[in-house]
Amino acid sequence: MPTVSVITPTYNRADVLPRAIESVRRQTFRDYEHIVVNDGSTDDTPAVVAEYDDDRIEYVDLPNNCGAAAARNRGLERVRGEYVTFLDSDDAYHPDRLAITTTALDAQPDHVAGVFHPLVKVSGDNESVRKTPTGEITLDELVTANVICGLPNSAYRSRACDAVGGFDESLAYAEDYDLQLRLLREFTMVGIDEALVRCYGDVEGLSNDPLKVRQGLTSLLNKHREMLSDRNIADRHRRIGATYLRTGDEETARDHFEKAVDLWRDSYDRSVYELIGRTCLEVGHRPLARRYLCAALRRNPLAYRSYVLLLATFAPVEGQGAVTTLKSTRDGIISNIKI
Incomplete structure (x- = not known):
């Protein structure tokens, strides 16, 4: 019986799937199984997996596209390991990732459902580290903000996932956060301070589908609003609101932004107007970005x-590129100031 089960759901990612599989095969910790769940792909995914002559890889072929939550649940049904971890098909583990998370889980008492760690976000040529807290966290902290961040940067006791019934297959988005909320009703989780996974943002996926993102976020909000x-x-x-802005519905987007302002401005030390302005800029709606950034400055x-973000609304590049360009310019200016 393997100690760790790695589950990778995949849908039409034949071009990047080898990156994920190879990152698991390069692990210094060898006592694992890798369950690759093909969620009804219509590309060359079966042929890609068939190229690997590795008895630690178990291939599960679903006849239809059921969604990430269902695909992960089909993987959970086949788990034999004491611990389970989830790797998206476009991401990659650090070679010591399984070794470090397994050692960390071994050291935790039974009331700890899992561990999590920072991740490296990669978008084109740009990289940044998404930091996460260290030490034990409880439900009270998770309902304030999604401090765990996601699935690729977390690992769990298999029995804990079974205890809460796995993933909610009715959610088209944010099913990872929903799982973690339900886990922390019964357990806790512990953060460790090493970035052990690279998450790539250069591949088209669910997070780029505004309708599914909206559906998932709305369902999550309705399900957990009281907590x-x-x-x-x-x-x-x-x-x-950002999903409505991406689909051209500015009026509804502004309704949601104003709800955020009413709820947030008295409970968070960072300007909600600035955050919404940045969101609008990243979506590519510069006039609305200027409106909220000017409100922040007032x-x-x-x-x-x-000020930096407001300048970015006049930069000759779009979306996140404008933010990145202005940050690079700012850092260059600061580095050349002589004190």
């Missing part, structure tokens, strides 16, 4: 980040 903090509910409204004229 979520005002700040967390506000952030869901901000993200739902409330805090010394908010340096708001």
Whole structure:
């Protein structure tokens, strides 16, 4: 019986799937099984997996596309390991990832459902580290904000996932956060301070489908509204608003942004107007970005980040590229200042 089960759901990712599989095969910890669940792909996924002559890889072929939550549950049904971890088909583990998380889980008492760690976000040529807290966290902390971040940067006791019934297959998005909320009703989780996975943002996926993102966020909000903090509910409204903005419905987007403002401005130390302005800029709606960034500056004229973002609305590049360009320019100027 393997100690660790790695589950990788995949849908039409034949071009990047080898990156994920190879990152598991390069692990220094060897006592694992890798369950690859083909969620009804219509590309060359079966042929890609068939190229690997490795008895640690178990291939599960679903006849239809059922969604990430269902695909992960089909993987959970086949898990034999004491611990289970989830690797998306476009991401890659650090070679010591299984060794470090297994050692960390071995050291935890039974009431700890899993461990999590920072991750490296990769988008084109840009990389950044998404930091996460260290030490034990409880439900109270998770309902305030999604401090765990996601699935690729977490690992779990298999019995804990079984105890809460796995993933909610009715959710088209944020099913990972839903699982973690349900886990922390009965257990806790522990953060460790090493970035052990690279998450790539250069591949088209669910997070780029605004309708599914909206559906998932709305369902999550309705399901957990009573337990979520005002700040967390506000952030869901901000993200739902962004999906409407991406599909051209500015009026509904602004309705959700204003709900976020009403809930958030008195409960968070960072300007909600600045955050919404940045969201609008990343979506590519510069006029609305300027409106919220100017509102942020009226409330805090010394908010340096708001000035940087406002300048980015006039940059000759779109979306996140504008933010990245202005940050690079800012850092270059600062590095050349002589004190």
